[in-house]
Amino acid sequence: MTVAGRLAEIAEIGRDAERGGYSRHVFDASDRPLRDWFRRSADALDLAVEEDGDANLWAWWGAPGEGAIATGSHLDSVPGGGAFDGPLGVASAFEAIAQLRRSGFVPSRPIAVCAFAEEEGSRFGMPCLGTRLLTGAVSAAAVLERRDATGTTLAQAWRDSGRDPERVGPDPERLGRVATFIELHVEQGRDLEDRGLPVSMASAIIPHGRWRLTIAGQGNHAGTTAMDLRADPVVALAGAVLAVREVAHSRMPGARGTIGKVQLVPGGTNVIASRAIAWMDLRATTDDDVREQFALTVARIRTAVEAEGCTLDVHEESFTPRVDFDPGLTAAITAALEPEFGPVPAIPTGAGHDAGILAGMLPTAMIFVRNPTGVSHAPQEGARDQDCEAGARALAASLRALAGAA
Ligand code: GLV
Ligand code: MN
Ligand code: MN
Numbered sequence: 001m002t003v004a005g006r007l008a009e010i011a012e013i014g015r016d017a018e019r020g021g022y023s024r025h026v027f028d029a030s031d032r033p034l035r036d037w038f039r040r041s042a043d044a045l046d047l048a049v050e051e052d053g054d055a056n057l058w059a060w061w062g063a064p065g066e067g068a069i070a071t072g073s074h075l076d077s078v079p080g081g082g083a084f085d086g087p088l089g090v091a092s093a094f095e096a097i098a099q100l101r102r103s104g105f106v107p108s109r110p111i112a113v114c115a116f117a118e119e120e121g122s123r124f125g126m127p128c129l130g131t132r133l134l135t136g137a138v139s140a141a142a143v144l145e146r147r148d149a150t151g152t153t154l155a156q157a158w159r160d161s162g163r164d165p166e167r168v169g170p171d172p173e174r175l176g177r178v179a180t181f182i183e184l185h186v187e188q189g190r191d192l193e194d195r196g197l198p199v200s201m202a203s204a205i206i207p208h209g210r211w212r213l214t215i216a217g218q219g220n221h222a223g224t225t226a227m228d229l230r231a232d233p234v235v236a237l238a239g240a241v242l243a244v245r246e247v248a249h250s251r252m253p254g255a256r257g258t259i260g261k262v263q264l265v266p267g268g269t270n271v272i273a274s275r276a277i278a279w280m281d282l283r284a285t286t287d288d289d290v291r292e293q294f295a296l297t298v299a300r301i302r303t304a305v306e307a308e309g310c311t312l313d314v315h316e317e318s319f320t321p322r323v324d325f326d327p328g329l330t331a332a333i334t335a336a337l338e339p340e341f342g343p344v345p346a347i348p349t350g351a352g353h354d355a356g357i358l359a360g361m362l363p364t365a366m367i368f369v370r371n372p373t374g375v376s377h378a379p380q381e382g383a384r385d386q387d388c389e390a391g392a393r394a395l396a397a398s399l400r401a402l403a404g405a406a
Helices: 003-009 031-044 087-102 129-135 140-144 154-160 172-177 191-195 233-250 287-307 327-341 354-358 385-403
Strands: 048-051 057-061 068-074 111-116 178-186 199-205 208-216 256-265 275-283 311-320 346-349 364-369
Touching (some): 003 385, 031 048, 068 385, 111 129, 178 354, 178 385, 191 199, 199 354, 233 275, 287 311, 327 364, 327 385, 346 364, 354 364
Parallel strands (some): 178 364, 199 346
Antiparallel strands (some): 048 057, 199 364
16 A cells, blocks of 8 residues: 555545535534544554543554554644645654554554544634644633534534534543654645655744634615715725735735635625624744734724724634744654764644644644645645655654664
């Protein structure tokens, strides 16, 4: 088997005919077939599968126990996402274990392959849902009350999937078994392509916040309402979009600001909207930078909203602090990669990952695999077959180094 062959097995699951690419969200129609694939992949390697109370999957090589090395990623996607963000880390983990088994390697400690639930937060607005619940980084009760776009609560979706919401929450015992976590991930930029390298380590994840902006105005008739008598939240939204961009631009090179999702209520061609809801994603080099960027942006948005006679409500959906990956672990893995790959750089990323959440609890590292397009969160996201295989070899070498021969 190859990594590409493993990914081919899930290539038809969760395809999005309308947007292109994949839309795979927690407990939607893609969820069960993806979990079934995980179980089949584990069974073929004689790994014992368990699902924790937070809907995260674990496949164990060796009895679950203290000092384990865990590796993996997620199987969900953004709406219309690529094939590699998430699944590459899970497929590579199975492939790395297959290689180690073939080579006769016997680990001196348990190794687990993980697939964490709803990393993108696309359905319920909470990124890294599975790892945040597992680590207790969010309150289970609050998260279970969140609603998806159709109004279904997470608690209801949890029950509908046949799971028990009572089991949701921190699991210190399970987490306590894991000594180290490594996430392999497709690079979400062109750094490795430009450097001519197949793999790198990650040095850090920049912090990021997501806010929901609700701009309320006066719904009205598009034909009978004079232009100077309107309180049109869509006009205010246009000001908000520009404010996000202008503030991020003024704080370059570290800052990024995006409005990637909007909803207009009621949403009719001949109707002035009564509400515009926009989801704002801000990122920068430090936590304080993000907070400051937020304050400046919201001040500008408020000006645009008030100029239109509308009102603004701002709700923080999540905040993810900066993560600097464990330097000792990163150095140990880098040393394990050097015989095959030569000098391996450690590069920062602007993308969030479950490894970042786990880094608050245990030594954690990431391996990136070259992405020739540099595009991510879109169907054009890519990774060449030979680079996927290089990534699996890199992960196998890392596990070999960390799990030592018995
Ligand atoms: C996840 O990929 C994120 O960075 O939002
Ligand atoms: Mn992603
Ligand atoms: Mn990802």
